[in-house]
Amino acid sequence: MASIIKRRRLAAALRSLREEAGLTLDEVAHRMDLAQSTMSRIETARASARPVIVRSLLAVYGVHGHEAEVIVQLARDAIQRAWWHPYRDVMPDWFQTFVGLEAEACAIRAFQPQVVPGLLQTEEYARATLGARWTNRQSSEVERRVAVRLRRQQVLRYQPPPACQLVLGEAALRCQVGSPEVFTGQLARLVQLIDEGRVSIQVLPFTAGPAASELGQFVLLDFPNPEDPPVGYIEHLVSGQLIEEPTEVDRIRTAFDHQCRTALSPARSRKLIAEAAGRGG
Numbered sequence: 001m002a003s004i005i006k007r008r009r010l011a012a013a014l015r016s017l018r019e020e021a022g023l024t025l026d027e028v029a030h031r032m033d034l035a036q037s038t039m040s041r042i043e044t045a046r047a048s049a050r051p052v053i054v055r056s057l058l059a060v061y062g063v064h065g066h067e068a069e070v071i072v073q074l075a076r077d078a079i080q081r082a083w084w085h086p087y088r089d090v091m092p093d094w095f096q097t098f099v100g101l102e103a104e105a106c107a108i109r110a111f112q113p114q115v116v117p118g119l120l121q122t123e124e125y126a127r128a129t130l131g132a133r134w135t136n137r138q139s140s141e142v143e144r145r146v147a148v149r150l151r152r153q154q155v156l157r158y159q160p161p162p163a164c165q166l167v168l169g170e171a172a173l174r175c176q177v178g179s180p181e182v183f184t185g186q187l188a189r190l191v192q193l194i195d196e197g198r199v200s201i202q203v204l205p206f207t208a209g210p211a212a213s214e215l216g217q218f219v220l221l222d223f224p225n226p227e228d229p230p231v232g233y234i235e236h237l238v239s240g241q242l243i244e245e246p247t248e249v250d251r252i253r254t255a256f257d258h259q260c261r262t263a264l265s266p267a268r269s270r271k272l273i274a275e276a277a278g279r280g281g
Contacts, residue, residue: 004045004100005228007078011045013071014054017061018043031060046093051075083151090144094240098219098233099148101242103155107222108162109256111215113169113204115177116186118149119156120166120193125186126150128178156198164199167259168269170206173276187277194270202263203272215259220252 018028025043029036032053041047049057054075058068084091084099091099102108102119110117115129126149131142155162176183193199219233232243232252243249264272 003077003080003104004097005104005223005225006074007048008045008228010049010054010071010074010078011043013074014049014057015043017058017063021061023060028057028060032056045097048079049075050079084148087144087148090141091148092239094242097242098240099152101221101223101231101233102152102219104223105155105162105221106224107165107220108155109165109220109222109253110218111167111256111259112172112217113215114171114175114217116168116172116190117166117217117219119153119164120190120199121149121153122182122186122189123150124182125177125189128182156193161198165260166199166201167204167256167263168201169204170272173203173273184277187273191270191274191277194266194273200266201269201273202260202266203269204259204263208262215255218252218255220249220256 018025025039026036028034029039032039034053038047042049042053051072055068055072058064058071063071082096082100084096088096108119110119116125118126121129123146126146127142130145130149131137131139137145156164173187177186190199190201194201217235219235220230221233222230229244229246230249230253232249234241234243243252263269
């Protein structure tokens, strides 16, 4: 399976080697007969580089032998097709990158003030959100997006699973999505996930004030290997943005920690969710 992490490692390695060689992006692009924008996309992990291109780059940088073979193998691993390849028509590039990183994270922390996040949605709840009237999507597109959302959830079945921690706005427990049966089924699913130990959920109550809605939704991903820095992710109405600058990632972590301190405890939150689902404490 393709590895977004390996693509990021490859990008960092190539960027470092170019800088060690004292070359600019323009100079390398000229020698390789590539567009400067192509080199930039490779070095920022926005595009994969074919092994033959990587081998040529390494020759320019004076890297040979075992060191070169290790990096070329990294390029081979990075271009393997991922499970979402058949769904590219409903997955923008930025979302494909996020999904790839999500699948390799050892810790997933998310703040969602309005709705249950996709990683925890039931099929029926996902269909209701993705097929909302305002989206104007055809039923076939909705079904493909639902399939992607359900496939992402396999990360929760990994052994060991990632540490998944969620702060959920109380609005997500009160604003009905889909039919009453779909909505209560979704809340019951949250209780099940908590009881199975797959996720920790804290509810941020309405009494916490308006700060929650001002922050908007975000995700923070940590990875098992120290050489892979954490990544933040912010999703908007029509796009998503990966946050990789360390100071900005730290701001997201600080915001999440604050929400955890402000929210109800996991035990009180579980009780509130169960009550909202009509299942009692």
